[in-house]
Each structure stands twice: as structure tokens, then as C-alpha cells.
Amino acid sequence: MALTASYDGWWLFSACVYANSEYEQNRSYTKPMKQFSTFLGILVFLTLLTTPSWAVQAHGGAEGLVSHQIGHALFILGMGYLLFRLYRIQMKGSGWFEFKVFLWVIIAWNLLTFSGHWMHECVSPGKFIKSDGSTISFTISSFTDAYFYLTRLDHLLLVPSFAFLVLALRKWRLS
Amino acid sequence: MNVSWAPVIFVDISGSILTLALAFWCAVLSREWTQKKPDDIFRHYIFLLTLAIVFFAISRSFGHLVKQILLLSDLESSWELISPFSGAINSTSFVVIFAFGIYFHRFQKVHLEIERYKHHLEETVDKRTAELKETNLTLETVLNSSIPICITSVNFDLLKANNAYYSIWPLGEEASNNLKCFESRPGSFCHRDQCPLSQIVNGKEEVVLEVSKDTLEIERQFIVTAKPFRDVDGKLVGIVESFQDISDRKKAEIELASERERLAVTLRSIGDGVITTDISGNIVLINKIAEEFTGWSPEDAVGKPLEDVFKIINEKTKNKCENPATKALKTGKIITLVNHTALISKDGSIRSIADSGAPIRDEKSEIIGAVLVFRDVTNQQRMEEELLKVKKLESVGVLAGGIAHDFNNILTAILGNINLARLDTSMKDQTQHLLAEAEKASLRAKKLTQQLLTFSKGGEPVKKTSSLREVIQDSADFVLHGEKVLCEYCIPDDLLMVDIDKGQFGQVIQNIIINAKHAMPEGGVIKIRCENVDSGVAPQLLGEKAYVQVSISDNGIGIPANIIDKIFDPYFSTKSEGSGLGLAICHSIIKKHKGSLSVKSQPGQGTTFTIILPASTHMKEKQTLKPVEIDQIAKAKIMVMDDEKIVRDVAHAMLSGLGHDVVLAKDGAEAIQLFKESVESGNPIDLTIMDLTIPGGMGGKEAVKQLININPEAKVIVSSGYSNDPIMANCKEYGFCASVVKPYRSQDLNRVIAQVLSD
Numbered sequence: 001m002a003l004t005a006s007y008d009g010w011w012l013f014s015a016c017v018y019a020n021s022e023y024e025q026n027r028s029y030t031k032p033m034k035q036f037s038t039f040l041g042i043l044v045f046l047t048l049l050t051t052p053s054w055a056v057q058a059h060g061g062a063e064g065l066v067s068h069q070i071g072h073a074l075f076i077l078g079m080g081y082l083l084f085r086l087y088r089i090q091m092k093g094s095g096w097f098e099f100k101v102f103l104w105v106i107i108a109w110n111l112l113t114f115s116g117h118w119m120h121e122c123v124s125p126g127k128f129i130k131s132d133g134s135t136i137s138f139t140i141s142s143f144t145d146a147y148f149y150l151t152r153l154d155h156l157l158l159v160p161s162f163a164f165l166v167l168a169l170r171k172w173r174l175s
Numbered sequence: 176m177n178v179s180w181a182p183v184i185f186v187d188i189s190g191s192i193l194t195l196a197l198a199f200w201c202a203v204l205s206r207e208w209t210q211k212k213p214d215d216i217f218r219h220y221i222f223l224l225t226l227a228i229v230f231f232a233i234s235r236s237f238g239h240l241v242k243q244i245l246l247l248s249d250l251e252s253s254w255e256l257i258s259p260f261s262g263a264i265n266s267t268s269f270v271v272i273f274a275f276g277i278y279f280h281r282f283q284k285v286h287l288e289i290e291r292y293k294h295h296l297e298e299t300v301d302k303r304t305a306e307l308k309e310t311n312l313t314l315e316t317v318l319n320s321s322i323p324i325c326i327t328s329v330n331f332d333l334l335k336a337n338n339a340y341y342s343i344w345p346l347g348e349e350a351s352n353n354l355k356c357f358e359s360r361p362g363s364f365c366h367r368d369q370c371p372l373s374q375i376v377n378g379k380e381e382v383v384l385e386v387s388k389d390t391l392e393i394e395r396q397f398i399v400t401a402k403p404f405r406d407v408d409g410k411l412v413g414i415v416e417s418f419q420d421i422s423d424r425k426k427a428e429i430e431l432a433s434e435r436e437r438l439a440v441t442l443r444s445i446g447d448g449v450i451t452t453d454i455s456g457n458i459v460l461i462n463k464i465a466e467e468f469t470g471w472s473p474e475d476a477v478g479k480p481l482e483d484v485f486k487i488i489n490e491k492t493k494n495k496c497e498n499p500a501t502k503a504l505k506t507g508k509i510i511t512l513v514n515h516t517a518l519i520s521k522d523g524s525i526r527s528i529a530d531s532g533a534p535i536r537d538e539k540s541e542i543i544g545a546v547l548v549f550r551d552v553t554n555q556q557r558m559e560e561e562l563l564k565v566k567k568l569e570s571v572g573v574l575a576g577g578i579a580h581d582f583n584n585i586l587t588a589i590l591g592n593i594n595l596a597r598l599d600t601s602m603k604d605q606t607q608h609l610l611a612e613a614e615k616a617s618l619r620a621k622k623l624t625q626q627l628l629t630f631s632k633g634g635e636p637v638k639k640t641s642s643l644r645e646v647i648q649d650s651a652d653f654v655l656h657g658e659k660v661l662c663e664y665c666i667p668d669d670l671l672m673v674d675i676d677k678g679q680f681g682q683v684i685q686n687i688i689i690n691a692k693h694a695m696p697e698g699g700v701i702k703i704r705c706e707n708v709d710s711g712v713a714p715q716l717l718g719e720k721a722y723v724q725v726s727i728s729d730n731g732i733g734i735p736a737n738i739i740d741k742i743f744d745p746y747f748s749t750k751s752e753g754s755g756l757g758l759a760i761c762h763s764i765i766k767k768h769k770g771s772l773s774v775k776s777q778p779g780q781g782t783t784f785t786i787i788l789p790a791s792t793h794m795k796e797k798q799t800l801k802p803v804e805i806d807q808i809a810k811a812k813i814m815v816m817d818d819e820k821i822v823r824d825v826a827h828a829m830l831s832g833l834g835h836d837v838v839l840a841k842d843g844a845e846a847i848q849l850f851k852e853s854v855e856s857g858n859p860i861d862l863t864i865m866d867l868t869i870p871g872g873m874g875g876k877e878a879v880k881q882l883i884n885i886n887p888e889a890k891v892i893v894s895s896g897y898s899n900d901p902i903m904a905n906c907k908e909y910g911f912c913a914s915v916v917k918p919y920r921s922q923d924l925n926r927v928i929a930q931v932l933s934d
Contacts, residue, residue: 019331064259068269069271071269074269074270075276077276078272078276079276080276081276081277081279085280085283106228128180134246136179136180136181137180140176141176141354149178149183152183154190155190156186156190159193162194162201165228169205169208169225172221173208173211
């Protein structure tokens with residue numbers, strides 16, 4: 001399933017590039033929106049209906065992690081590009097500061113979780129102390145362990161980021 | 176070092192819950208923000224981006240919550256089954272978010288471009304709107320500054336109208352949106368085929384009509400111009416109508432027509448002939464008098480050249496005259512006709528006219544025609560000729576009067592001396608005969624002198640209220656006695672009395688009868704007709720209401736037309752033996768009687784003289800004094816006052832011969848002195864004979880008053896050659912007892928003295 005999801009993600013990327021090129025060709029203001037909405041709908045539909053039978057090649061093991069990490073990387077790239085454009089065009093005004101903060105924090109969250117996913121592969125399963133099958137504590141014997149433990153508290157970044165997004169939207173709505 | 180895993184679990188669960196809550200809030204806020212400006216593509220982008228992030232947040236938080244629940248429930252195997260789906264969804268959401276992220280620039284560019292276009296569009300729209308508003312304002316201003324205009328739909332609903340329209344046909348309070356045209360502006364053509372709206376609906380491109388419309392105050396007249404009102408596709412959607420109010424113009428036209436009518440009536444009623452022409456000299460207008468004078472009716476005359484209708488000639492030369500209207504057109508000045516211009520009417524009759532031509536100018540002083548005004552002066556000319564004739568007679572009269580006065584004095588001496596000489600019985604018969612002839616010639620000279628005096632100032636008639644019948648019959652019968660000419664009288668019994676000098680009037684009758692007799696050498700009938708007439712028959716005479724007309728007609732040879740105007744001139748005669756004074760004296764006498772004498776004659780058919788005299792206001796004839804017996808005269812002391820010595824001497828001889836004592840005085844002053852002395856001496860003068868006029872001295876008129884002052888019983892006789900002087904005629908009014916005309920004979924003097932002394 002992870003393989004299928006990975007395949008879908010690349011397909012979606014190609015679709016986005018195609019849509020972008022279509023936009024460049026058509027130079028229409030309404031057409032890209034429609035095309036993009038169409039692609040988005042198809043994408044969601046296909047994602048939800050992914051079945052192994054669609055895959056010609058078997059995907060498993062670390063490929064799922066890699067696909068997810070690529071997702072994070074794309075998330076970071078997307079938000080980073082967005083942030084870059086905002087600074088480039090010197091977007092100012094009510095709510096934009098909060099939006100930028102949101103972007104910064106969400107990028108930070110992505111970096112944290114991205115690194116957390118890799119760390120998880122490196123952490124020895126024995127460092128998870130279990131009781132009745134449930135993890136009750138974690139053994140920190142190195143900086144990597146400590147960092148891993150910290151990545152597990154990613155909501156401490158995610159929640160503030162959404163809070164800033166709420167602030168930004170509120171200001172826009174009120175402006 | 177072991178650290179508890181519980182914080183991880185707690186943060187994961189609580190963070191997921193908070194993230195879920197915040198995610199939903201974000202979705203709501205972004206939706207609200209987008210809906211505030213639905214056409215803003217950038218907001219839609221942010222909305223979609225937010226949705227993608229929310230989707231991610233929901234999927235992740237939901238996955239984590241499920242994970243924690245399953246792990247806490249020792250269902251790790253279940254989580255192992257679900258986790259790939261959760262991860263895949265998360266991964267997918269990352270990609271979606273990435274896609275949105277990298278599209279920010281595009282969306283933002285599109286947004287900015289749209290905004291720019293929008294701004295440009297808004298600017299253009301604003302500009303166009305401003306221009307449209309300005310145009311609208313201009314159109315509204317123009318529309319409202321013009322005459323009433325409205326747009327009516329093809330269903331006859333009033334769509335739009337300007338202020339001028341509403342000021343005439345205001346919208347009523349109950350006016351609805353679909354107010355019909357015939358409700359708004361009812362008029363004479365509503366619901367009829369002539370309705371301009373109907374005509375446009377039926378396909379006409381323009382209709383111009385003069386209609387009357389009801390307004391708030393009165394019915395007014397309009398020129399309605401209707402044209403189709405089409406949409407951009409050319410479809411007829413209504414009718415544009417403009418209403419030009421011509422009520423004032425109509426009123427002005429009526430007033431102008433009235434003024435024209437008044438002018439026409441004035442021109443028709445004016446006493447002078449009026450003809451107007453255009454610049455080409457063609458007749459434009461001819462009034463009633465001009466129509467009568469020219470004999471041309473307006474229908475025939477209008478449009479014709481003036482020369483065809485208004486033909487004028489010189490009365491004397493008979494040459495054609497230049498038309499004054501034509502001359503006025505050429506010169507631009509007022510032209511007056513020369514004297515003796517005659518108009519030849521259509522039927523060939525000729526009448527004397529006086530006229531003037533003047534150019535007609537427009538408001539720019541440009542000549543646009545000419546007006547000719549003329550009047551009949553035939554009667555006026557006749558009057559002037561009469562006046563000239565009278566003046567000529569008066570001039571001759573003055574001369575004659577002077578001569579006659581001196582002649583009378585001379586004749587008094589001649590006649591008196593002859594008369595005295597004939598008393599000498601010792602003369603031979605031959606000598607007696609010669610003296611008798613001399614006396615006869617002197618009497619003829621006296622008669623001639625009397626005739627001359629008729630013209631002089633002293634020839635005023637001594638009028639008495641008389642009946643014409645006796646004077647006319649006596650005079651006519653006297654002249655026609657023994658002739659082959661018969662006289663027929665037609666004299667009504669109720670003929671009014673006249674104030675005449677019988678002697679002078681008889682002279683008139685005699686002269687006219689003599690002329691009539693001469694006009695009928697083979698004999699004939701002279702008809703004398705008298706009648707009472709009113710002033711209408713004698714318009715040349717003024718001041719009297721009633722007149723008596725005497726017509727003396729013969730059927731003789733008549734008088735040629737070329738001399739008929741001259742027959743009343745002194746010394747004009749066609750007869751070798753005539754003096755040329757007969758008719759001139761008649762004319763003078765009648766004039767002095769305030770009457771008129773005229774003649775009409777047709778050669779070969781006869782002549783009629785007409786005398787018109789004013790009727791007397793007295794009803795009875797004045798009686799004359801009866802003569803007395805001359806033999807009964809007593810001898811008296813008589814004073815003779817005269818400036819001429821020869822007259823004094825003759826008078827002295829005559830009176831002495833009659834047995835009277837004679838005292839002589841050369842003027843009034845001496846006479847008064849002698850009279851005083853006689854009174855003072857106790858031998859007063861019984862009778863005084865005084866000359867009426869003493870050149871350079873006191874005449875009888877003044878002296879008699881003083882004599883009466885001395886002796887109120889004084890008897891004074893006035894003596895003068897001016898036999899017709901009023902003092903002579905009415906001597907008693909001036910203090911005299913009687914009058915004696917010079918030259919006088921001894922018997923004339925004796926008769927008067929006897930008359931006076933017998934009183």
C-alpha cells in the first residue's frame with residue numbers, strides 16, 4: 001500500500017507540473033483554477049481508492065518511509081517557496097506577519113518530524129521500555145536518543161503553527 | 176537515563192485535539208474571509224491552501240488519536256494495519272500542500288494581474304462612468320434646455336420627458352409608471368389616424384404636424400415632430416416627439432392678419448387713391464379709390480406693370496408723363512407729380528390728379544417697392560381757376576373804380592353844364608340838337624362808368640330782400656321785347672326770397688339773355704327755370720343751408736370748348752360790337768352776392784347758365800320810398816361840399832337855376848365851419864349836399880356826424896360817383912337823409928332835394 005501511495009504522489013506531482021504548463025500555455029486566469037480543482041478531485045479520489053492491483057511493481061520496506069519523507073521534503077519546499085515569495089514580494093499588511101510565522105513554524109515542524117522519522121529507524125527498539133506491551137519509558141543514552149524523544153513532542157510546534165494560522169485568517173477576515 | 180513516555184502520549188493526544196480544533200477554525204475563518212470577496216482569486220487560493228493544510232492536520236491528528244487509542248487498548252496489531260493508510264494520506268496531503276505552495280507565485284501573479292486589470296478596469300469604468308455621467312448631464316441639460324421633448328413607447332406609454340414637457344404637462348399625483356400619452360397630453364389627434372405616434376409605428380420615418388393640445392391653462396398650438404426611437408439593433412422601441420409651442424406665433428399671425436385687415440380697410444377707406452408696387456414695378460395692392468380712378472379692379476390690376484394701369488399725361492401737352500412710382504424706385508426719393516397731370520382711366524375718361532410716389536423700404540432701408548398716392552384735383556383746379564378769375568376781375572375792378580370816380584366828377588361837370596345849357600331857350604334848334612346828343616353821349620358814358628364801378632370796391636351790391644320772379648321777368652321781357660326769341664318761365668310759387676341788388680341782378684339776367692338771343696339769330700326759346708336747392712347742389716358755396724338756383728338755357732349755337740373757360744374774362748368777346756364786360760360783370764355781381772355763376776355748353780346744342788344764390792333769411796320784400804311832387808319844393812339855402820371845383824360850379828349853377836341859395840365848401844371842415852356860421856347868424860343852411868369822399872380831407876361820412884351834432888335836424892344828402900357804395904345804399908344809417916349819384920342832371924338833383932325837404 002505504501003508503494004501505491006508513493007506512486008500516486010509522483011503522479012500527482014506530474015499532474016501539477018502539467019497543470020502549471022497548461023497555465024503557461026493558456027495564460028487564462030480561470031482555467032488553471034478549474035484544472036487544478038479537477039486534478040485535486042481526481043487525486044483525492046484515486047488516493048482513497050488505491051489498491052495493490054494498480055501496482056505493477058511491489059513496494060515495501062523502507063520505500064514507505066522514503067515516500068513519506070519525500071512528502072515532508074515537498075511540504076518544506078512548498079512552504080519554503082511560499083515564504084520566499086512572500087519575502088520577495090515584500091508582502092505586508094494585516095495578518096501576513098502571522099502567516100509568515102505560521103510558515104516558519106510549520107517548516108520547523110516538518111524538519112523536526114522529518115528528522116524524527118529518520119531517528120526512529122536508528123533508535124534501538126530496546127530503548128523503549130514496555131510494560132504489558134505498552135511503552136512506558138524511553139532510555140536516553142545519547143544526544144540522538146534525546147533528540148528522538150524531543151521529536152516525539154512535535155505537537156508543541158504544530159499547535160502553535162496552527163494558532164498563528166488562525167490569527168492570520170482572523171486578521172484577514174476582520175480586515 | 177529513562178524518561179517517561181507519558182509526556183509523549185499526552186502531547187500527542189492533546190496536541191492532536193488542539194490541532195483538530197484549530198484546523199476546523201482555520202477552515203471556517205478562511206471560508207468566511209473568502210466569501211467576503213468571492214471574486215478574489217487569491218483568497219480562493221488561500222482558502223484552498225488552508226483546506227489542504229486542514230486536511231493534513233485532520234488526517235494526521237485523527238490518525239494519531241486513533242493510534243494512541245489502539246495502542247492504549249493493546250490493539251497494536253490493528254494500528255499496524257491502519258498506519259500505512261494514515262501515513263499515505265499524510266504523505267498525499269504533503270504533496271498537495273507542496274503543490275499549493277509552489278503555485279503561490281502563479282496565483283499571486285494572476286491575482287496581481289487580475290487586480291491590475293481590475294484596477295484598470297475600474298479606472299476605465301470610473302472614467303467611462305464619469306464620462307457617461309458628464310454626457311448624461313450634458314444631454315439632460317440640453318434636453319431640459321430645449322423645447323418639450325418626450326419618448327413614448329410603441330404601446331403609447333410615456334417613457335421619458337424633459338422638464339419643459341413636465342412644466343406643460345405635469346405628472347399628476349396619481350400618475351403611474353405606464354402613463355399613456357393621451358392621458359399625459361390629450362390632443363386633437365388622439366385615437367385618430369393622424370396621430371403622429373401611430374404613423375411612426377406604422378412605418379413613417381418622420382411626421383410633422385400642427386396640433387392643438389390641452390395644457391393646464393389653455394389649449395395651445397404646437398408643431399409636433401415625431402421620429403422613431405430605436406435600440407442598438409435598430410428595432411423600434413418608441414417614438415421621440417418634440418413640441419414646438421406656436422401659440423404665440425399663431426396669436427401673432429392672427430394679430431398680423433387683423434392688422435393687415437385693418438390696414439386693408441384703412442387703405443380701402445382712405446380718400447386718396449393708393450397703389451403699391453414691388454421692386455419690379457408690378458402692382459401689389461390697389462385701394463378702392465385707386466380702383467375707381469383707374470377703372471381697374473384689384474383682381475385685374477394686381478401683378479400688372481404700373482404703367483398699364485396708371486396712365487398719366489400732361490393735361491396741356493397731352494404727352495405721356497413719367498410715372499412717379501417708377502421714378503421713386505429709380506431715385507429712392509419721394510417724387511411729386513408736376514401740375515396739370517391727368518389720369519386716363521380704363522374707360523378713357525380723364526381726370527386731373529395730384530400725386531406723389533415714394534419708395535417702400537424694409538428694415539434694412541432696402542427699397543422693396545413703391546407707393547403711389549394720388550387724388551382727384553379736378554374740382555380743386557376749377558376752384559383755383561375761379562379764384563384766379565375773381566382776382567383778375569378784382570384787379571380790373573380796382574383800376575376801373577379809380578377811373579370811374581374821376582370820370583364821374585368829370586361827367587358831372589359835362590352832363591351838368593350841358594343840362595344847364597339846354598335850359599337856354601335862346602339857342603338854335605341845331606344847337607339844342609347838338610347839346611342833346613352830347614347829353615346822350617354823356618349818359619352813355621355814365622352807364623359805362625357805372626359798369627366799371629361794378630368791379631371796383633365801390634361796386635358792392637345794395638341788397639334788398641326780393642323775389643326773383645319779378646326781376647327775372649322784367650329784365651328778360653325788356654331785353655326780348657320785339658325779338659324772335661321766346662322766353663319760357665318755370666318759377667315755382669314757393670321760390671325762396673333772396674337778398675339782391677335788383678339793379679345788378681337785373682343786369683346779370685339781361686346780359687345772359689342778350690347772349691342767348693345772340694346765340695339764336697334765327698329765333699328760339701329761352702327757358703328760365705328757378706328752383707329751391709340745398710347746399711349739396713352748390714358745394715363750392717359755404718355757410719348757407721338753402722339756395723335758389725336759376726338756370727337759363729338756350730338751344731343756340733353753343734360755346735366751343737376751347738373758349739368756354741374764357742367767357743367770364745373781362746374784355747373777352749366773340750362779338751365785334753361787344754365790350755367784353757357783359758359776362759365778366761355778371762360773374763362779379765353774382766360773386767358779390769355770395770353766389771355762383773357757371774356755364775355748360777355743347778356746341779350746336781345750346782348753352783345753360785346756372786346762377787345759384789343763397790336764400791334770404793327774411794320772408795318779406797322791402798318796400799321802396801314813393802316819389803314826391805317836385806313842384807311843391809320851397810326855395811332853400813343849400814350848401815354843396817365837393818373837392819372838385821367843376822362839380823361845385825355845376826351844382827351851384829343847377830341849384831341857383833332851381834331858385835335856391837347856394838353855399839359852396841371844398842371839404843368837410845369848411846362845410847362844418849360854414850354850417851356853424853349859418854346857424855350862429857340866424858340864417859341856417861336848410862340842406863347840405865356832401866361828396867362822400869374827399870381826397871386828403873374830411874369826407875361826407877365824417878362831416879355829417881358833426882353837422883348833426885351842431886343841428887340834430889340838419890338835412891344832408893350824400894353825393895358820390897360810387898353809386899353802389901353801401902353808404903349810398905343805406906345812407907340813413909350813416910345820418911344822411913338821401914343820396915344822389917354823380918353825375919346827376921338838374922332834374923335828378925331837384926327830385927332828391929324835393930324828397931328831402933318834404934320830409
